[in-house]
Amino acid sequence: MKRIAFLLLCLIGMLSPLAINAQGDYQIPESVPANNGELDWLIYKDHNGEAKINKNEVTLKSLKKTRWGMSYPCVTYAKVPINMQGDFYMSVTLKPSKVDIDHPVGFVFNNVTSNQHNLICFDGQFCTYPFNERATYKKIKSKDGTWKISLERRNGGDYIVSLNGLEVCTMSGKMKFNSPCVGAYAVNKGEVKILEVSYEQWAAPAENEE
Numbered sequence: 001m002k003r004i005a006f007l008l009l010c011l012i013g014m015l016s017p018l019a020i021n022a023q024g025d026y027q028i029p030e031s032v033p034a035n036n037g038e039l040d041w042l043i044y045k046d047h048n049g050e051a052k053i054n055k056n057e058v059t060l061k062s063l064k065k066t067r068w069g070m071s072y073p074c075v076t077y078a079k080v081p082i083n084m085q086g087d088f089y090m091s092v093t094l095k096p097s098k099v100d101i102d103h104p105v106g107f108v109f110n111n112v113t114s115n116q117h118n119l120i121c122f123d124g125q126f127c128t129y130p131f132n133e134r135a136t137y138k139k140i141k142s143k144d145g146t147w148k149i150s151l152e153r154r155n156g157g158d159y160i161v162s163l164n165g166l167e168v169c170t171m172s173g174k175m176k177f178n179s180p181c182v183g184a185y186a187v188n189k190g191e192v193k194i195l196e197v198s199y200e201q202w203a204a205p206a207e208n209e210e
Contacts (some may be wrong), residue, residue, distance in 0.1 A: 088114025
């Protein structure tokens with residue numbers, strides 16, 4: 001009997017890791033330099049702004065001031081091989097020149113059209129995300145002044161937005177995003193450097209979500 005009990009304990013120990021993995025215990029991927037040679041960044045210079053590659057990072061600069069309530073945003077982004085109807089993780093690590101209500105720092109995560117993008121923006125008090133939803137957040141300062149903004153989805157649930165590892169808000173898992181990317185937003189002569197990115201498809205979407 002003791003031998004049988006020992007064998008059963010060994011079998012349970014062997015199967016336990018499989019059970020954990022089956023529950024979607026995903027590991028967050030490591031960040032890599034933004035200009036890692038794998039991504040095709042939108043690079044340009046016009047009257048509104050400039051996006052350029054500088055060593056391993058990407059620099060985005062707004063060249064026009066906000067006037068009479070009109071803003072002139074500029075963005076840069078690179079598409080990533082992610083299906084957002086499945087389980088995934090992606091993030092950008094940004095270093096803005098300043099962050100306030102006139103100079104929000106933003107993560108571009110979905111390229112709708114050439115002039116329209118889905119953003120997650122922080123202005124020092126509120127986090128604003130698609131359809132002008134807003135949430136207050138606790139500012140977690142990093143030692144080097146960077147902002148790591150991430151978006152993830154686990155087990156087919158809601159989309160989770162985090163700042164420097166702390167969850168800020170969620171977006172309904174019923175929302176559809178068809179052109180995922182990693183990028184940044186600048187306005188009102190603000191400047192932001194995209195230092196690092198990370199992205200990984202954890203699981204393909206269910207058949208009814210494709």
